[in-house]
Amino acid sequence: MSALPPRTFFDKVWADHVIARLGDDAELLQIDRLVLHELSGSQAVRALAEAGRTPVSRGQVFTVIEHLISTEPGRGPTDSVSKSGPIMIETTRKASRDWGFHFIDYDDPRQGIAHVIAPELGIAFPGATLVCCDSHTSTVGGVGALTWGIGASEAEHVLATQTLSQAKPRTMRVNFTGRLAPGVYAKDMILALIGRIGAQGGIGYATEYAGSAVSALPIEGRLTLCNMSIEFSCKYGFVPPDETTIEYLKGREFSPKGADWDRAVAYWRTLPTDPGAAFDREVTVDCDALEPQVTWGISPQQVAPIGSSVPDPSQAADSEARQLATRALEYMCLAPGTPLKGIPIDVAYIGSCTNARLSDLRAAAEVLRGRKVKAGIQAVCVPGSTPVKRAAEAEGLDRIFKDAGFEWHESACGFCGHIGSDRFADLRVVSTTNRNFEGRQGPKTRTHLASPATVAASAIAGCIADARGIA
Amino acid sequence: MESLRKVTGIAAPMLRINIDTDQIIPALFLGGTDAKGYGANLFHGSRFLADGKPNPEFILNQPPYDRAQILLADRNFGCGSSRERAPKALREFGFRAILAPSFGGIFFGNCYRNGIIPVELPIEIVRSIAAEVDGSGGTAQVSVDVEAQVVVAPSGARYPFAAPTTLRQMLMEGMDEIALTLARGDEISRFREADQARRPWAY
Structure with a gap:
């Protein structure tokens, strides 16, 4: 037997997809799955048609209506809070039908957020390359696939060739050691990591999540992590x-x-990183002492354990961090030293590709059961997919949410990004989503990112609250 | 791909880290399937006041920066959402080059495909160019030569930069990336045939 040098999971999957080397810095990769939604996919299909080209491998293309479609119960085929929602939905729908993609329309029982349904329907699988014009495509890496977000021009390229040119990134391994305490979740793990290495910490890298706390996570938690x-x-x-x-x-x-299936499984079992394989960077996060995390600023790196306080910019490590913190506190209308627990909120939001799968809704429902959302608080739940919604309803979670005072919506990307509804304008939201950027959820909306349990506890308390004291 | 060999012009400093694509163009203005029509809403949240009037404090509303073709930025510029309307909006405003210590990965590739070169330079160099520009009231010109892979500051100081070979070549020549790949049709077919025998479930 030839002694191959130990390789990482990433190296193996990458090597298996290289069609050709392009120049000295890029490789042409085979793309196994292209997923498109109406916000960016509509641009890609229109550009392809205008260039007089057609898709080359329709069976490897999946389209879904989820970004702009309304979440209101009883929604119609083009209902959207976005003014141009209808044209983008119709463009995607027509191209999908004309070209014969696997198309999942707004009323399909399999419908949902692309990154929720890609694992749920088995569109993604270990060792696959899967791309989608959406930065959160990394989610789907939770099932052992190599998945990443691309631009609309790149999607057009995939449609026309089923390939993509990519520069091979460096590799990082994040070892989550120890065991999560009850009431601490994958969301807390990833927020703690970002707080540690910063919002730029991963530029140019592909990250493998490993360690005992990751092995112990069910797939849904791994999707949140990725x-x-x-x-x-x-x-x-x-x-x-x-x-x-x-x-x-x-x-x-x-x-x-x-x-x-048997052949696939045999192959998938060869994919994990070999012992002794080298990474360009290794980071360790101990989960034994990890607490629920909440962001206080306008970048996900501005995060702290729920038991702590809003930091004082004057105590920041350097002038850059000071500047960032000052701007963040101004936008967030927060004073240094304010305990995170107790910050009054206006909205509690559960939704998005980050944290709206069945296990997320169960964790929130456990906190909400038999309790009421504090008067004056808007509480909104948008399940991550229609199958998640149906499954939640089958076990009565919708009743728990509604009895507590939560709105119970149809599945879509909903209120994670500001596409037209000003419902959250100038309000403070505690949210299970992924971005607390300025204006992300609406004009002057102040977003605090947290786990579903923390959001549920905060909805009841009317302020940021620790679920561990309640459930 | 729109061709770019060299750009010389006004450079606008916007030295703040983590400027995300939601700030470059908010989701509210991503509407439509058109390739154009996004420049008017570039940096909407900072560029306009609540009443819709231009914010006089915002640098791109101040002459001569309102004619800037080069943006001087800080780390992780263009992080966040993959929206290709971000480089489209920058290009429509007039930008052809962005100098920053690092870029969001998806945005970096999107820039090339929209006629903009993202140039990675250490922050000290970006700050030094920004200081020269500031000192001239903004009128001193900066030059980015894609062909020679060098940035020339107003003082004449020259800063070489690295760029991905393939993307740079495509940008200079204004090549159609899809046509280039389709020209490799036989190679792709051979790969797919062998791969399909090995991993039939992927097809």
Whole structure:
């Protein structure tokens, strides 16, 4: 037997997809799955048609209506709070039908946020390359696939060639050691990591999440972890496949079947990182002492344990951090030294590709059961997919949410980004989403990122609250 | 791809880290499937006041920076959302080059595909160019030579930079990336045939 040098999961998957070397810095990669939504996918399909080209491998393209479609119960086929929502939805719908993509329309029982349904339907699988014009495509790396966000021009390129030119990134491994305490979740792990290495910490890297706390995470938690890779500017985040992954994918609609399944599983088991394989950077985060995390600023790196206070910019490590913190506190209307617990909120939001899967809704429902949202607080839940919504309803979670005072919506990207509804304008939101950027959820909206349990506890208290004291 | 070999012009300093694509163009203005029509809303949140009038404090509303073709930025410029309307909006405003210590990865590639060169330079150099520009009231010109891979500051100081070979070549020649890849059709077909035998479930 030839002794191959130990390789990382990333190296193996990358090597298996290289068609050709382009110059000295890029490689032409085979793309196994292209997923498009109406916000950016509509641009890609229109540009392709205008260039007089057609898709080359329609069976590898999946389209879904989820970004701009309304979340209101009883929504119609083009209902959207975005003025140009209807044209973008119709463009995507027509191209999908004309070209014969796997199309999941707004009323399809499989509909949902692209990154929620890609694992849920088995569109993604270990060792696949999957791209989507959306930065949170890194989410799907939670099932051991190599997945990343691309621009609309790149999507047009994939449609026309089923390939993409990419420069190979460096590799980072984040070892989450120890064990999560009850009431601490994948969201807290990833927020703590971003706080540690900064919003730029992942530029030019592909990140593998490893360690005992990751192995112990169910797939849904791994998806949350990988989702926020892009929030430290890392395009690719993944958890190599293990038995949890294989068990999760078995029997899903697009998962391999029969003899293919057995062959696929045998191949997937060869993919994890070999012992002794080298990474360009290694980071360790101890989970034993990890507390729930809440952001206080306008970058996901501006985060702190829930038991702590808003930092004082004058105590910042350097002038840059001071400047950033000062701007953040001004935007967030917060004074240094204010305890995070107790900051009054206006809105509690549960939704998005980060934290709106069934386990997220269960964690929130556990806190909400038998309790009421504080008067005057808007509380909104937008399930991550229609299957998640149906499953939640089947176990009565919708009743718990509604009885507590939460709105219960149809699935879509909803209020994670500001596409036209000013509902959250100039309000303070505690949110299970992924971005607390200025204006992200609306004009002057002040977003605090947290886990579903923290958001639920805060909805009841009317201020940022620790779920561990309640549930 | 729109061609770019060299740009010489006004450079606007915007030295703040983590300027994300939501700030470059908010999601509210991503509407439509058109390739153009985004420049008017570039930096909307900072560029306009609540009543819709231009914010006089914002640098791109101040002459001569309102004619800037080069942006001087800080770390992680263009992080966040993959929206390609971000470089489209910058290009429509007039920008052809962005100098920064680092860029969001998706944005970096999107720039090339929209006629803009993202140039990675250490922050000390970006700050020094910004200081020269400031000292001239903004009128001193900066030059970015894609062909020679060098930035020339108003003082004449020359700063070489590295750029990805393939993307740089495509930008200089204004090449159609899809046509280039389609020209490799046989190679792609051979790969796919062998790969499909090995991983039939991927097809």
